[in-house]
Each structure stands twice: as C-alpha cells, then as structure tokens.
Amino acid sequence: MNSTKSALKRKSQKVMQEFSKYLMPTYSRIPIVIDRGEGTRVWDREGKSYLDFISGIGVMAAGYSHPDICKVIKEECHRLIHCSNLYHVEAQVELAKKLCQLSFADKAFFCNSGAEANETAIKLARKFGYEKGAYEIVAMENSFHGRTLATIGLTGEEKYRKHFAPFPPGFKFTSFNNLNELEKNITPRTCAVIMEPIQGEGGICEATPSFIEGVRNICTEKEILLIFDEVQCGLGRTGKWFAYEHYNVEPDVMTLAKPLAAGLPIGACLAKKNIADIFSPGDHASTFGGGHLVCSVALKFLEIMEKQDLVGEVEKRGIYFKEKLHLLKEKFSFVREIRGKGLMLGLELDFEGKPVVDIAREKGLLINVTRGKTVRFLPPYIVSEGDIDEATSILKDALKDAIKEVRD
Numbered sequence: 566m567n568s569t570k571s572a573l574k575r576k577s578q579k580v581m582q583e584f585s586k587y588l589m590p591t592y593s594r595i596p597i598v599i600d601r602g603e604g605t606r607v608w609d610r611e612g613k614s615y616l617d618f619i620s621g622i623g624v625m626a627a628g629y630s631h632p633d634i635c636k637v638i639k640e641e642c643h644r645l646i647h648c649s650n651l652y653h654v655e656a657q658v659e660l661a662k663k664l665c666q667l668s669f670a671d672k673a674f675f676c677n678s679g680a681e682a683n684e685t686a687i688k689l690a691r692k693f694g695y696e697k698g699a700y701e702i703v704a705m706e707n708s709f710h711g712r713t714l715a716t717i718g719l720t721g722e723e724k725y726r727k728h729f730a731p732f733p734p735g736f737k738f739t740s741f742n743n744l745n746e747l748e749k750n751i752t753p754r755t756c757a758v759i760m761e762p763i764q765g766e767g768g769i770c771e772a773t774p775s776f777i778e779g780v781r782n783i784c785t786e787k788e789i790l791l792i793f794d795e796v797q798c799g800l801g802r803t804g805k806w807f808a809y810e811h812y813n814v815e816p817d818v819m820t821l822a823k824p825l826a827a828g829l830p831i832g833a834c835l836a837k838k839n840i841a842d843i844f845s846p847g848d849h850a851s852t853f854g855g856g857h858l859v860c861s862v863a864l865k866f867l868e869i870m871e872k873q874d875l876v877g878e879v880e881k882r883g884i885y886f887k888e889k890l891h892l893l894k895e896k897f898s899f900v901r902e903i904r905g906k907g908l909m910l911g912l913e914l915d916f917e918g919k920p921v922v923d924i925a926r927e928k929g930l931l932i933n934v935t936r937g938k939t940v941r942f943l944p945p946y947i948v949s950e951g952d953i954d955e956a957t958s959i960l961k962d963a964l965k966d967a968i969k970e971v972r973d
C-alpha cells in the first residue's frame with residue numbers, strides 16, 4: 566500500500582473511531598466513510614467508488630451533485646435561507662401549489678421529515694374526530710411511520726417499539742391486506758386509518774387492489790380519514806407520481822418526505838381542502854418548515870422530474886430491473902420472491918441478507934436489507950440500463966458468495 570493510500574485509510578479509521586466517541590450509538594453504521602457523490606455513484610474517504618442502489622434510503626432520486634440542484638442551492642442561499650413562518654414565503658406557496666396540482670390534494674403543510682409529516686397527519690385526524698370523541702387511529706402491522714414517540718406508537722413492528730412504551734393512547738393495529746380484520750377494528754371512536762400503499766421498511770410489501778379499495782370504501786362509509794404514508798413510495802419512486810395512482814383510490818391525507826428536496830430535510834402533509842381547513846392558526850407549526858431555500862430546491866427537484874420525465878424513466882427502468890431480478894430468482898432457489906413497483910424493489914431470501922449486503926459493498930454496490938431477509942433496492946431515478954446490468958452482475962456474485970458463507 567503506498568503512503569497516500571495508507572494515510573487515507575488511517576484518516577478514515579480515525580473518523581469511524583470518533584463516531585463511537587462523540588455520537589450516540591443509535592445506528593449500526595457500515596464501516597466506510599462516504600466522502601462525495603456524483604450521479605448514481607458515491608466515493609468513500611479512501612477513494613473507492615460504489616454504485617449506489619439505496620441512494621440515501623430513497624432520498625437522492627435525481628442523483629448526486631445534480632448541476633441544477635447545486636446551482637439553485639448556491640443562488641438561493643444568497644437570497645434567503647430562512648425567515649420563519651411568521652411571514653409569507655413565496656417559494657413555500659409555489660411548492661404547495663405544485664404538489665396540489667400533481668396530486669389529489671388542495672392544501673399542504675411543510676415540516677422537516679417523514680415522521681413530522683405523519684405527526685401532522687395524526688394531529689389533523691385527531692382534530693377531525695374531536696367533536697365526535699373519535700380519536701383512534703388504525704395502522705397496519707409491519708408498517709413504519711417514523712421514530713418520534715407518536716409515530717413509533719403507530720409503527721406496527723416490535724423492534725422499533727421495544728423499550729419506549731408507553732405510547733400515546735388510541736393507536737390500534739390490524740393485519741395488512743386483511744379487510745375483515747380491519748373492519749372489526751373500526752369503532753365509533755375511530756378517526757382515521759393510516760397505511761403505506763407499499764410498505765418499505767416492512768420488506769417491500771404491496772397492498773392488494775382489493776384491500777386498498779376496500780379500505781377506501783370503509784373510510785368513506787364510516788366518515789373517517791384515509792391517510793397514505795407515501796414518505797418512501799411517493800414522488801415517482803414506483804413509476805407513478807404517487808403510489809396511490811396504481812390503485813383506483815385517492816386518500817384524504819398524504820404524507821411525503823425523502824426525495825422532495827433532493828437531499829435537504831423536508832416533510833409535507835397534504836390534504837383535501839375541507840380536511841386541511843380543520844386546522845386553525847396556532848394548532849400546528851414548525852420553525853424550519855417550508856423555508857425559502859429548502860422549498861426552492863424542492864421546486865427545482867419537481868422541475869427536474871418533469872423535464873427529464875423521471876416518472877417515465879422509473880417505470881421503464883423498473884421493468885428492466887425487475888426482469889433482471891427475476892432471472893436471479895430462476896437461477897438461485899434460495900431467492901424466494903421479487904416484490905415491488907418501479908424502482909422500489911425487494912428480493913426476499915430464505916436466509917438473513919446481511920452477508921449479501923456486505924459482500925456486494927466489497928464489490929462496489931450499495932444496497933441494504935429490510936425485515937432481515939429482504940434485500941432492498943431504491944436506486945436514483947436516473948439509473949441507466951448499464952448501471953442496472955452492473956448492479957445485477959455484482960448482486961449475482963454476492964449471492965453466490967453469501968450462500969457459501971451461510972451454508973458452510
């Protein structure tokens with residue numbers, strides 16, 4: 566190893582050691598230090614490059630260092646970074662208008678993360694049901710809605726909840742894709758049902774059309790809100806602007822986050838007018854939410870989506886990628902199932918997927934695992950067929966090596 570290389574390795578190791586000294590141990594981080602990114606690739610501090618098929622967990626949809634995103638950040642930061650919601654901010658209303666034009670919604674509220682967007686939806690649902698004394702929210706088993714106390718209270722997965730009870734009361738769980746059970750869980754005290762049309766952290770599990778249509782009918786009939794958490798599956802990820810468009814339904818409320826501001830923190834809760842207007846001044850707020858810079862970047866991201874037809878690209882690339890994954894399934898009997906839509910795909914194994922992730926990384930591909938056995942792919946929307954070929958070739962080798970490790 567030459568001296569520059571070993572100096573970089575030492576630097577990288579020092580950074581990682583200092584993480585354990587200075588940061589709360591909330592993440593089991595992968596042992597690389599990411600230094601920069603461009604397009605569909607990132608480089609670590611030692612100069613090794615990786616094809617990134619997880620893209621900041623579904624955030625870097627337009628790719629790294631998109632020139633238009635970098636330009637808008639540079640220009641707008643000189644104009645105004647932030648000034649609070651004491652005042653009107655033009656970029657905020659432009660972003661709200663754009664999201665409403667793209668979706669079923671009439672009004673928006675901006676915050677800083679997916680969890681906060683869901684907190685907004687929870688509060689809106691609670692105020693919606695207040696006069697009737699309806700406060701219960703029914704969520705799905707296997708779901709994920711964030712890490713605040715209320716949103717883990719609504720997350721149907723024990724590993725996130727353990728150690729943190731008690732949660733705010735009034736949250737109930739029902740089996741995903743089981744309409745009879747859902748119906749039994751609705752009472753006169755129910756104000757809303759919340760669900761991800763495609764569960765992300767839950768292992769890329771799609772709602773069946775009959776379930777989602779049935780939920781919509783029940784909510785309409787019982788006059789309760791249907792909230793779609795599209796934090797992971799929304800904004801083009803599944804090959805439509807919003808995942809609900811794959812189904813013959815619209816929600817009353819929808820939450821968004823991840824890719825919306827191309828890597829800057831943002832969350833949005835969208836709703837139909839009659840529901841949005843339940844909030845009055847003082848009911849909800851966020852110091853940073855909807856700031857000028859972040860909204861300007863989000864507007865640019867949506868412009869890029871339209872200009873580069875990224876929704877259409879996701880649809881095409883998703884079909885291509887899924888076909889490649891099916892070929893792997895045919896080849897390896899330990900691949901149980903391929904799931905998902907667009908570029909939100911999962912490959913379920915019959916063993917724990919961590920070795921696959923580790924070996925793929927060594928070979929230059931970043932992916933991750935959800936629910937232990939599902940290898941998850943959330944590549945940037947700008948992936949080429951060449952990137953997909955490269956990723957599937959690395960994945961094939963990683964699967965071959967991992968099965969040897971697991972079975973030996």
Ligand SMILES: Cc1ncc(COP(=O)(O)O)c(C=O)c1O
Binds near residue numbers: 622683
């Ligand atoms: C469906 C869903 N909802 C909510 C969240 C929470 O978002 P955030 O981490 O931005 O709070 C996530 C994060 O992965 C998610 O996938």
